[in-house]
Amino acid sequence: MAEPQFPPSVDAASAAQAIKAFEAALGADAVFFDDLDRDAYRDKFAIDDTKHIPLGAIAPGGAEEVQAAVRIANDYKIPLWPISRGKNLGYGASAPQLSGSVVLDLSRMRKIEIDEENGVALLEPGVGFYDLYDYLQANKIKLWMSVPGNSWGSVVGNALDRGVGYTTYGDHAAQIHGLEVVLPDGELVRTGMGAMEGSPNWNIHPYGFGPGWDQMFCQSNFGVVTKMGLWMMPEPESVYGLDMEFPEENDLEWVVDLLAKFRREKLVQQAPSIGSWLRGAAVLTTRSEWQDDKGPLTDATVAAIRERFNIGWWSANIRFYGYEGVNAAAAKTVKDAFNGRKLQSIKETAWRQGEPLEKSAWVGVPITFPLQNANWHGGRGGHVGYSPALPANGRRALDQFKRTKALYDEYGLDYHGSFALGERHITNVNQVLFDKDNPDMMGRVDGFFRALVADAWKQGYGEYRTHLDYMDLVASTFDFNDYALLRLNEKVKNALDPNGVIAPGKSGIWPARLAGERKQ
Known part of the structure; x- marks a missing residue:
């Protein structure tokens, strides 16, 4: 069980008084400060289980109770860490950046x-x-x-x-x-x-x-x-889909360039996702089914996975939404552009209004099965996300892939990457899968992640979101004019929140009162 940890300048007596005030304002059934509560709000995918331990949690039932809780936090200078449901797995989940913070759990507010x-x-x-x-x-x-x-x-x-x-x-x-x-x-x-x-x-x-x-x-x-x-x-009249498989690593370059053109022209209006073969394999199987030793996945293993699932080195998924005639014309234009290219396969899908919906995110149906990838290595599985943004350019995408995969190989981890195309940019989403019961593997994850961030920084690429452990690190890469953006953020923070009670350290933004907690 996690022992109580107190935030800076708050002692046990002050914390006890704050807890009584929270109970009076919210009701005792909305205040959680025992050992089991602290464990419940920790990050289940944490790389280091000694970090980000809350003092406890409170669960207001509406905006007025949130106001009351914030005022109490100011009275006792108790930091609050707001969460909506605490399911941001891979980024910190329900745990606070600063140990000793009180989690402000908003999950009861469901109107x-x-x-x-x-x-x-x-x-x-x-x-x-x-x-x-x-x-x-x-x-x-x-x-x-x-x-x-x-x-x-x-x-x-x-x-x-x-x-x-x-x-x-x-x-x-x-x-x-x-x-x-x-x-x-x-x-x-x-x-x-x-x-x-x-x-x-x-x-x-x-x-x-x-x-x-x-x-x-x-x-x-x-x-x-x-x-x-x-x-x-x-709800659209129809949805038309193209699912394509590409056999070679280097196919990424021309696929990105072609799809980026269609995104800029708005012919394709959603973000096509281009994923590597492990994206599917890690959800449907575990590593031990393919290879007994813990070393790098062999070419034979990769070939066996691809053959079993009939997938390419890369898979691309595109969807068209709206009127059926418009979708058919747009899909034909895209399909024609791929004709004559080296495709492993292409599958077409169609849905029309009134038909049953498939159980997929493509049609707005909630899913959780991708979380199964946390079990890829076995043990107490987990993952952390590394997702820099870069220009929508095929050469840059291929270069990003090769540099990133080389680092995966160097640190002995399995490459799990995909590229989602925005209108002018690509988000390179990488899953760092690990087994928390494997000390050797866990000893490599932190260094690996820092190497990924340093590599992207050299290219001028920044992450679009990150785990609690790396918020200060990622904020430090946005360094124009001696960190002018960070200084602006903290000017606003200190003006609005002089006591620093709301989520200190979120996105690397620290209030002056707690600036010493910044991780260098």
Whole structure:
């Protein structure tokens, strides 16, 4: 069991008084500070189990209770670490950056409001992807969600951390339109048109008057989001799919260049995903099924995996959404462009309105099976994500792959990478899979991750999100003009949160009071 740890300048007596105040404000059944509670809120995929241990947790039931909790935190200078559902696995899950923080668990806040006519959801942070899907199905609402590969978590939390999905609405942070936020002093604000009392435009018009604050609360520690307006996709008339397999490593270059052109032209309007062979194998099987020794996977093993699943070195998945005739024309244009190229295979899929939905993220159905990849090595499995962004250019993508794979090989880990194409950029998503019961492997993971970040930094590539352990490291790579952006973020932090009570250290942003906790 985890022993209590106290944040800087807070002793056991002050913590005890704060706990009593939380109980009085929220009720004893919403306050969790015993050994089992501390264990429950730790990071189950942590590389180092001695880090990121909470003092306990509190679970407010609504915005007013969040306000009360924040005011108490200021009174006792107790840091709070807000989570929506705590399922951000691979990035820290429910654990805080600063040990001794109190987890502010918003999972009880689960209200859903849907404006079907305008395609908007107004959600509290405790609403999970399965909750929203069930609500839409039960009420026969003709709107589709966009879901991430692990749909166990919060819709609001995923968007705030700039999570991504598979449909045309897959850039989740871009779908945010209007927030309700408890500021670090306990004040409640609404952004955009929500700043006007009773405005029907709050979640419809993308801006308000004056500066726009919606994106300021993404990956930040400037407040606690208690409601979010999120645009959703009207149910399309049809979905058309192309699933393609490519036999060679070097195919990545020309595939990226071709798809990047279609993305810029908006012929392809979702983010096509190009994944390596291990992406499927790690979900469907375990390593021991293929190779007994713990050394690098042999060419024979890779060939056997590819043969069994009839997959290429790379697989690309593209989907078209909307009117059937438009989809058919767009798909034909893309398919024609691949004609004459070296493809291992191509599979076409089609769905029409009124047909049963397949159980896949391509059609907005929540999924969790990709989490099975944590069991690839056996033992207490886990993973951490490494995902730099780079220009949508085939040569750069291939070079990024080769450098990254060389580091996987150097550190004795299995390459698990994919490339998702935005309109002008690529996100290179890499899973670092490990077995927490293998001390030798775990001893390599931290050095490997730091080598990956250093390598990307040399190319001018930054990560789009990262694990708690590496927030300060990743923030240190954004170094223009002697870290001007970090200094700006911390000016805002210190102005809004002089006591540093909201998520100190989130995204490398530390309040002045706790600046000594920054990891160099």
